[in-house]
Amino acid sequence: MTASGGCECGAFRYEIDGAPKAVIVCHCTHCQRQSGSAFGMSMVLAANQFQLLHGVLKSFSRQADSGSTINCYFCPECGNRIYNQKTGGESVVILKPGTLDNPKAITPSRQLWTSEKQNWIELSDLVAFEYQPG
Template sequence: MTAPYTGGWQCGQIRYEIRAEPLTLYACHCKECQKQSSSAFGMSMPVPRDAVVILQGQPKQWKRVSDSGREVSCLFCEECGTRLFHNPARNTKITNVKPGTLDNTSWLKPVGNLWTRSAQKWVIINEQMINYEAQPSEFTQLFEQFQIE
């Protein structure tokens, strides 16, 4: 797979395109990601913020403080509630795309796990991946290990 990547909300009201390669892909097991995904973890795929283009519709936005104490803007569909992007205030050059909203997800392969200390007890954390008990201070290792096949 190569850019551009397309995706959209569950209801089809909003469509987007990513015009650059993702920087990495990981699973986050923090309590907020568990709540927003209604599952055991959330997926995040950081991309350059200026590479994300909304092709159709307009997402709503709200802000929250993450488990690490940092502010995050969350973009979602007002119609169906699907979460699509997280824009961290600490890094205005990155958008964290929720990769399950991509049209083609067959190539996704996460390289790590964040907030493993909050993981559900039944989730098996692969020790061959890059794993952090909480929020890493930097993501260099996650970026270096990521490859699109």
């Protein structure tokens, strides 16, 4: 599969090649704040599956609860988060799949941090973890 995507203003565009390793729904409070919504989604890709078409991203870093450093890449024009990458884990891109042109092609494989999910959400068909599985 080849799929394209980009930020909200269109300054940044990318393409991905091949199937993702995983698509994860995350209910943690970081993801809720980042998305400004009910949960976050992550599509785990090998870095060589992610192809820049045009645009330049800015990044900032935050400390995850696990102790690792997460580098968060976003469009400096519109602020749209595109992907995250762990320091020391540059072979993997954790894409925000809501930025794909055809998000209907996404099938999540599991959900994390249901202990922090908003009360109205019921994703009962999806494998669930209360926290981040080790």
